[in-house]
Amino acid sequence: MKAAQLTRYAKDYKLELRNVDMPRPNHSQVLVKVKEAAVNPLDSLIGTGSLRLIQNFKLPQTMGNELTGEIVEVGKDVKNFSVNDKVYMRLPISDIGAFAEYVAVDADAVALLPSTLDFKTGAAAALTGLTAYQALHEILKAHSGQTLFIPGGSGSFGQMAIPLAKQMGLSVIVSGGSEARKRTLNIGANRYLDYKTENYWEQLSDVDLVIDTLGQAELTHELSILKRGGQLLSLRMGPNGSFAEAQQMPFWKKFLFKVNGQKMDHLAKKYGVTYHFIFVRSDGRQLQQLSALIDQNIIVPAVDSTTFTLEQVNEAQAYLQNGHPKGKVLIHFN
Template sequence: MKAAQLTKYAKNYQLELNEIDVPTINDTEVLIKVKEAAVNPLDALIGTGSLRLMHHYQLPQTMGNELTGEIVQLGRSVTQFNLGDSVYTRLPFHQIGAFAQYVAVDASAIAPLPSNLDFKTGAAAALTGLTAYQGLHEILAAKSGQTLFIPGGSGSFGQMAIPIAKALGLTVIVSGNAQAKERTLAAGADQYFDYHTQNYWELLSDVDLVIDTLGPAELEHELSIIKPGGQLLSLIMGPNGAFARAQHMPLLQRILFGLNGRKLDQQAKKAGVTYHFIFVRSDGQQLRAISKLIEANNIVPAVDSKSFDLTEVNEAQAYLANGHPRGKVLIHFDDTVSD
């Protein structure tokens, strides 16, 4: 089969299209024929070597974190799925490989494709859905009655996070562009700020929880609106010592992550806020819970109209980085790439 592989960590890395064996499965795994694979910023973090402190992949490494596909082989112990089932998944971080025609993955990491999604829209749901679910349920331990603010939450993450937050009983406030206002309010947001005309930090205060999607440049503003004892969860600012401890990392990594995140921790502490970082793990049971919310709220993740196949994987990654896509960028698998 063909697979897009990382052969060298580099700032301007390029993936190589190689011919490799179709993976064999063990008793608890399934073999998936990939239909769509999503391109994510996470791929670039891996390819540039930015995440080597967390996990050093043995190169060459087939890339890709998120996919939809059809089960074509079942391990002997797998009973909750059948041949031909349509599924979606965020692959385990240590066993990525969505940019390939076939993927072997433990059955515990996958879930049936939501009934209102197809292979394309389903490929845009797993990673953002799990990010929102784990962030709100596990890291922030959000409680009914609290207020959540998502700066820059009008995109794909907010689309998944808003209904999950509302199901927990939260008041949800979002900032974003004017074009996304009605869509975001229709998804369940209680209040919306147009960042072109409104400065949320001049209008908000005493917020319990903030989920950051914008990065370090926004930190001062985000901290200023959180009440003492509140929490800030960032998707992109970077890990700290608490993250390393929660991940049960070895002592050296805990020390290094602690040093790396010390400035963030100090700024948060000065504001009376707890800082968190999230790195999303695979979890099929959580995906099933997310599927119920997707179906109940008829959530259909946005997918960019530009189409790529596996031979164009580097172009797809460049487009994600610089092309201003309107929705998830996908790698489509069909007869254009032979088995």
């Protein structure tokens, strides 16, 4: 079968299309014929070697983190899936490989495709959905009555996080471009700030929770609007010592991440709040819960109209970085 593989870490890395052996599922896995694979910023972080301290792959490594597909074979111990089931997933970080014609994956990472989504829109839902779920439930431990602000939350992450936060009883404030105001309010945001005309740090205060999607340049502004005892979780700024502790990393990695996160932790302490970083894991059970939320709220993730094939995987990654896509960039498999 064909697969797009990383053969060396580099700032200007390119994936190579190779013929590799068809994977065989073990007793706890399913074999999935890939229909759509999503391209994510995470792929670039892996390819450039930026995440080697978190996960260092033995090269060559088939790339790709999330996909939709159809089950074609089921391991003998798998009871909750059948051949021909339509599924979606975020692959385990130690066993990625969505940029391939077939994937063998542990059944615990897989969920049935929501009834309101097709292969394309489903491929845009798994990673962002799990990010929102794990951020709100596991790390922030959000609860009813709290206020959540998502700067830059008008995109694909907000599309999943807003209805989930509303289901949990949170009041949600989002900033973004004017063109996204209506759709963001329609999916449940309580308030929307146009970043071109309104500085959120001049408008907001005493916020309980912030989920950062923008990165280091916004750190001070985001911290300034939190109440004392509040929490900031970043998808972009990088790990710290508490992240390494939670991941039960060896001592030397805990030390390195503590050093890496000193700026964030120091500023957070100055404002009397806590800084978190998230690295999303696969979880089919959580995805199944998200499927119910997606169907109930008729959430249809945005997908960019430009179509790429596996042979065009490098063009797809460049398009994600530089092409200003209007939704998730997908690799289509015939």
